[in-house]
Amino acid sequence: MSLNVVMLGPPGAGKGTQAEWLAREHGIPKVSTGDILRDAVQRGTPLGKAAKAVMDAGKLVGDDIMVGIVRERLEQPDARRGFVLDGFPRTVAQAEALETMLTGRGPLLVLLLDVPSEELVRRLGTRRVCGTCGTNAAPEAPAGARCASCGGELVQRRDDSESVVRERLRVYEAQTSPLVAHYRGRPTFVPVDGNQPTAAVAEALRRAVANAGALTS
Ligand code: AMP
Numbered sequence: 001m002s003l004n005v006v007m008l009g010p011p012g013a014g015k016g017t018q019a020e021w022l023a024r025e026h027g028i029p030k031v032s033t034g035d036i037l038r039d040a041v042q043r044g045t046p047l048g049k050a051a052k053a054v055m056d057a058g059k060l061v062g063d064d065i066m067v068g069i070v071r072e073r074l075e076q077p078d079a080r081r082g083f084v085l086d087g088f089p090r091t092v093a094q095a096e097a098l099e100t101m102l103t104g105r106g107p108l109l110v111l112l113l114d115v116p117s118e119e120l121v122r123r124l125g126t127r128r129v130c131g132t133c134g135t136n137a138a139p140e141a142p143a144g145a146r147c148a149s150c151g152g153e154l155v156q157r158r159d160d161s162e163s164v165v166r167e168r169l170r171v172y173e174a175q176t177s178p179l180v181a182h183y184r185g186r187p188t189f190v191p192v193d194g195n196q197p198t199a200a201v202a203e204a205l206r207r208a209v210a211n212a213g214a215l216t217s
Pocket of ligand 1: 011033034035037054055056058059060061062066086087088089090094159168
């Protein structure tokens with residue numbers, strides 16, 4: 001059976017890190033729309049050129065563009081056995097489009113990472129990512145540390161500056177948090193406490209995935 005997962009939660013909740021681990025454990029791709037957009041910006045493609053100012057302002061790229069990107073990505077052969085979506089859907093319209101993409105692909109497991117907003121602000125203010133490959137550094141990485149994946153320099157993400165973080169959290173509340181109400185009534189919606197050490201969060205998510213069969217049968 002395929003494993004179709006959406007990681008839901010505010011910026012800084014740990015979606016990227018956890019999605020990476022979950023995807024690796026199950027041999028399915030992590031599909032991060034933020035990573036896809038950042039890659040396009042770095043390469044200077046038409047998509048990157050269109051998205052850059054929107055991302056730098058902490059706003060959302062248009063639904064049609066995002067739905068097109070995800071539809072194309074989920075059609076790739078490596079996503080046939082499932083996927084872990086990180087950063088998509090971010091609006092109710094994107095969630096509805098995702099439903100149509102998933103026709104015949106089995107249930108969607110929605111994992112919500114809950115983290116209080118003061119903790120999100122603290123995490124995003126201190127987050128470092130690799131300037132070369134984009135991997136998140138471990139929160140406890142000492143000053144001067146290099147990227148654990150490729151040895152690149154660790155930098156602050158452009159949109160992790162204080163004013164943009166405030167806007168991203170506002171946008172989450174206004175446009176993405178309604179998705180919690182959208183999914184909450186389903187048996188395959190599982191909230192997880194994201195305000196604990198990353199290994200404990202990973203364990204809770206692992207349990208949620210293991211129980212998913214029971215939830216859907
Ligand atoms: P993330 O890495 O998920 O925090 O995404 C970084 C930025 O990319 C967001 O602040 C948005 O500007 C844009 N973005 C990523 N995913 C989406 C999406 N599903 N819909 C709209 N904009 C997105």
